[in-house]
Amino acid sequence: MSMHIALTFDDNFWAPAFATMRSVCLFTPQREELVFHLCQRTLTPEHKADLEAIRDEFPVTLVWHELDQMDMFTDIAARMPESERFPSIVYARLLIDRLVGNGVDRVLYLDCDTMVRDDVKRLFDLDLEGNAIAAVRDISGAHITSGRDMRKNRDIFDPADYYFNSGVMLIDVRRWREARIIEKMEELHQAGIMQRIYYDQDLLNLTFKGQWLSLSWRWNTIDSMPAHESLNPAIIHYTGDNSPWHLLSTMRPSVAFARLYRHTMTNALFYRFARHRWKRWWLKKLRLMR
Template sequence: MIHIACNIDSNYVCHCAVTLVSLFENNREETFSVHILERGLSAAEQQTLTDLAARYGNRAFFYEPMPEMLAGFTIRKFSKRISMATYYRCILSELLPRDIDRLLYLDCDIVVLGDIRPFWNTPLDGIGVAAVEDIGSTDAPRYEVLKYPMEEGYFNAGVLLINLEYWRKHDVARACIEYFHQYPERIVYNDQDLLNSILYKHKVFVDLRWNVQDAFYRIPKPQDAEAWRAKYGACLKHPVILHYTNRKPWDYDSQHPLRNEYFRYLDLTPWKGQRALNNPLNRIKRFFRLLPFYIHLRKPKYIRMTDL
């Protein structure tokens, strides 16, 4: 049994469905329990996700944390896109059944394109989390704000293999709550900053293929291109967990080179056929938004997959 967790509100039910379908489709030999931390989902929305899991022989469970558990928390970066539900992952150990000692947390702007069993089997002895370095981990000012050494690194919190036994033993949920109230000015990137602040000494970094973030597909500087291709080429060409961390594939102006992977799995959900570009107005907006790239007034942002 592999335990998966997601946290969503009503705005992300469709995207959660895509993440789950991609996971189930590419891991048919596995059995999953999906633990969905939610905020205000209707009975119909819960049933949709329950039915989706059941279609693959899996089960979905729903948890709605009491608002007072996150009293005083605020959203900083990307507040138009992220709700308070983002902090639910910080208190996972308080919400899930105590007989679950290992958990794979996935954001719902993700598609899973391969076998996750090797990642699931990552040793977690004595550590709180296994994760992939964030694309911003070389940003020195971030460490100045968070007050810990840059050599410890900084992980992306969108994909986390969590040692729940460790979290309970060391009361990570309580530590997150206390840290936020003590140092709110340090928390810029919401729960990601918070979890890094608590777990920076108690984590292990894993291979990029387990969380291939948007910015890794951006065109490198010419002097870095050869080293970049050697380091990232294989993972970018064959990601296992593809994470749309910037513009989302469902946005009308997405330029991500693998945005169509999202729609491949969307069409296996009740939202089959839905596209932003079905709206003629969005087609016009996309044309004018991308026109500077078409006529070479702006340089392309993303690599071409054929260049890998």
């Protein structure tokens, strides 16, 4: 049976997307069952070829989704709140049910700053117990929703409620579709609430409040450090400023499995991505100096 996995990214994150995809392939024995839905925008032909090369190594299926050709996405991207750290691509995962189509029952969504170290079939075999999604509780959930002094948005969120991180989600596509996420987002936008909350992750927590299956922390270990390697996390999620694609991370490791990550991305792509990031940094610097 096919295992459908969705990634959303733009051209600034093509190499980490490849690393996430390749990590799934390396640690999942049933590679011929893997179907990757690559939901992307602004990807150059060169970087698309880098991702296509995964099929030279593993017998996987790639399904490409061009977000800029999807009217619903471009409309949402133009109107919903975004920032430099959280560009409009974050809203793409809300459209997972529309992107994968009606013939797919389950999808594993992975942020492209994750690395998998265990067989994802174990997730696909889970009993969702009637829930639309399975996810991991976010250790920073109360602070994300309540902010400084734990007083922000108390009319929207109760810090006592469990809050999940949306970077790793096993999704029941039919129940996700029935939740009418886009319609709920539009209602919250008209009410001025989308402008106050933490982008799509808060929206998903509002939509599925009390209706999600809690997974073990192993399946979304956020910002783990080298000391956590002995705990054997299944999926590492690099959300902090110290990321394994930084050159210094592999020289003086400050995050878990930094060296493994570099070799998962492959050395060649790792250094190309480093040059890409340096070029972007200098171009931004020069624009600010004008």
